[in-house]
Amino acid sequence: MMTEPKPGRFAYLDNLRAVAMLAGLLFHAALAYSPKAHGFWLSADPAQYPLFDVLAWASHLFRMPLFFFIAGFFTALLWQKAGGVAFAKNRLQRVALPLLLFLPLLTLAMHAVIHVGLSVVEQPSALLQLIKPMLVAGSQTRLPLSTMHLWFLYHLLFLYVLTYCARVLLSDALQKHLLALKSRSLLLLLLCLLLPPLWLVPAPVPAPDWIFPALWALWFYGLFFACGYVVYHHAGALARYDADRRLLLMLGALSYAVFYLLLPADLLAAQPLGWAKLLMTLCEASGALCWTLAALLYAKRYLNRSNKVLRYLSAVSYWVYLVHLPLLFLLQFGLTDLSWPAGVKYLAAVLLTLSGCLLSYHLLVVPTVLGKLFAPNQGRADSPDKPLHKLL
Numbered sequence: 001m002m003t004e005p006k007p008g009r010f011a012y013l014d015n016l017r018a019v020a021m022l023a024g025l026l027f028h029a030a031l032a033y034s035p036k037a038h039g040f041w042l043s044a045d046p047a048q049y050p051l052f053d054v055l056a057w058a059s060h061l062f063r064m065p066l067f068f069f070i071a072g073f074f075t076a077l078l079w080q081k082a083g084g085v086a087f088a089k090n091r092l093q094r095v096a097l098p099l100l101l102f103l104p105l106l107t108l109a110m111h112a113v114i115h116v117g118l119s120v121v122e123q124p125s126a127l128l129q130l131i132k133p134m135l136v137a138g139s140q141t142r143l144p145l146s147t148m149h150l151w152f153l154y155h156l157l158f159l160y161v162l163t164y165c166a167r168v169l170l171s172d173a174l175q176k177h178l179l180a181l182k183s184r185s186l187l188l189l190l191l192c193l194l195l196p197p198l199w200l201v202p203a204p205v206p207a208p209d210w211i212f213p214a215l216w217a218l219w220f221y222g223l224f225f226a227c228g229y230v231v232y233h234h235a236g237a238l239a240r241y242d243a244d245r246r247l248l249l250m251l252g253a254l255s256y257a258v259f260y261l262l263l264p265a266d267l268l269a270a271q272p273l274g275w276a277k278l279l280m281t282l283c284e285a286s287g288a289l290c291w292t293l294a295a296l297l298y299a300k301r302y303l304n305r306s307n308k309v310l311r312y313l314s315a316v317s318y319w320v321y322l323v324h325l326p327l328l329f330l331l332q333f334g335l336t337d338l339s340w341p342a343g344v345k346y347l348a349a350v351l352l353t354l355s356g357c358l359l360s361y362h363l364l365v366v367p368t369v370l371g372k373l374f375a376p377n378q379g380r381a382d383s384p385d386k387p388l389h390k391l392l
Contacts, residue, residue, distance in 0.1 A: 010077075012304035013070050016295065018313035019303075020066050022354075023059050025324055028149075029349045030056040032332045033342040039268040042114070043332035044125035047342040057204050057263070058256055061284065062291035064152070064205075065224040069292060071156060072228025075163060080232075084164070091160055098373065099153045102322050106148060109326040111135075117333040124336075145211040149325050158213050159225050166226075175230055183240050187289065193223055194285035202271050203263060203284055224292065238296060245297040252290035259283035319365055320357040328353045 030052040031037045032045045037053075079087045115135065117128055124132075134143055147154045178186065197220035198205065208214030231238045241248065262272055262280040272280055303310075331352050335345045365371050 010073075011306055012299040013073065014314045015303040015305075015307065015310045016066070016299040017070055018310050018317055019299075020063055020070075021313065021317035021320060023063050024321065025328070025350060025354060027056050027059050027063065028325060028328055029332070029346055029353065032349070033346055036263065036265065036267045039126050039266055042125060042127050042131075043117070043329045043336070044127065045332065045336050045342065045345060046123050047340070047345060049342040052342065052346070054260065057260060060204050061256060061259075061287045062252075062295060064221065065288050065292045066295055067152065068159075068221040068224040069228035069231075069296065071159075072225035072230075073232045074228075075160065075225070076229045076232035079163075088160075091157075093373070095153050095156055095160075098318075098322065099147075099150055099157070103147065103150055106150070106322070106326060107146075110148065110329070111143075113326050113330045113333070116330060121333050122337045146209045147211060148209055149207070149321070151207055151209040151217075152321075155208065155213060155217055155221065158218055159222055162218070162222065163225075163229065175234065179230070179234055179237055183244070187241075187293075190223065190227070191282075191285055191289055194220060194289060195281055198281045198284050199277070202267070203259070203280055204267070205284070238293075238300070241293055242297055242301070245294055245301075248290045248294040248297070252287050252294060255283040255287035255290060259287055316358060316361050319361045320354070323360060324353055324357050327356050331356075 031041045032043045033048050033052045034041065034044075034056055035048045035050055035053060036057075038044045038048060075087075078090060082090065114128070114131060117124065118132055118135070121128065131143065178189075181189065197216035200216045205220070208217035259280055262276060262283070264271060271277065328349060332345070332349050335349060338345065340348075
């Protein structure tokens with residue numbers, strides 16, 4: 001049953017984050033059956049279907065920008081409600097500590113999963129074959145250091161520092177000056193600011209998972225983070241686009257259609273150059289901006305309700321985000337040599353991975369000390385007063 005949220009709650013952002021979390025699992029699972037990602041995805045499967053490319057890269061266009069927007073929004077909320085010192089302590093516990101705890105654990109888990117894949121898969125992916133010599137005893141080549149999918153947490157820490165610097169160095173007058181622009185002028189300005197970082201990297205946007213922070217990612221995702229931060233302080237900044245939500249949805253779809261047509265059949269192949277590269281970058285930026293904004297507007301309109309299932313997904317989303325990838329790869333390795341259709345393998349991988357994540361949450365998080373880190377109010381998941389904004 002859906003109920004109205006209490007004043008001061010942002011149920012639509014909690015619900016949207018839960019949906020985006022699930023979309024992350026769907027995205028990673030789809031890459032195994034993506035013809036375009038076949039050359040670089042660890043669990044790439046012989047069974048492929050182009051529809052997985054169409055859907056996967058569509059969600060990739062705006063899913064992470066949406067997460068950074070929401071993170072920026074709740075950064076402003078927590079900073080204002082608790083103050084700078086309490087904010088820093090909270091983020092060290094909720095972001096830095098999980099990163100320090102889980103990065104080495106997930107690195108070990110991924111190495112173990114890769115060894116399993118090499119031993120059981122008869123039709124290994126190109127990347128799995130490439131990695132094999134690196135794992136031979138005495139090899140001079142080692143797997144590169146990586147933050148894997150935890151790059152989101154890693155870059156958030158840098159954005160928190162930049163937020164503090166901006167609060168010290170920039171005045172509120174700058175926000176007011178920018179918001180004084182006409183709605184479409186402001187949107188055009190944001191679009192122009194998104195172009196340089198996207199121009200510097202291949203398309204679609206790669207995961208900035210190297211051990212050093214990616215400046216282009218801090219620029220690109222930092223803009224969405226900043227937008228979320230500003231929207232918290234100026235609620236009307238988002239509402240002014242509500243009348244254009246259908247137009248934004250259609251512009252995003254048109255941008256994505258052109259962007260997808262310009263992508264090479266194999267993403268490891270040479271990318272477009274010159275004017276074609278500029279058009280592809282423009283469409284990628286436009287699609288990311290329009291669809292992120294449309295997702296927020298439609299969520300505020302239709303998801304600003306309290307729902308037990310969505311509250312539960314929001315509560316477990318952080319844990320699922322952390323642990324899903326090694327489990328997904330392990331399951332997809334087990335499915336690789338089966339002669340099932342790609343769609344059946346995909347559905348099996350998604351359902352089994354999600355089930356495993358939820359089961360591990362109730363076995364390893366709820367009854368243990370981890371519950372304080374990932375579910376501070378576990379046992380009250382059905383309470384409308386649960387402060388879900390404390391979860392990433």
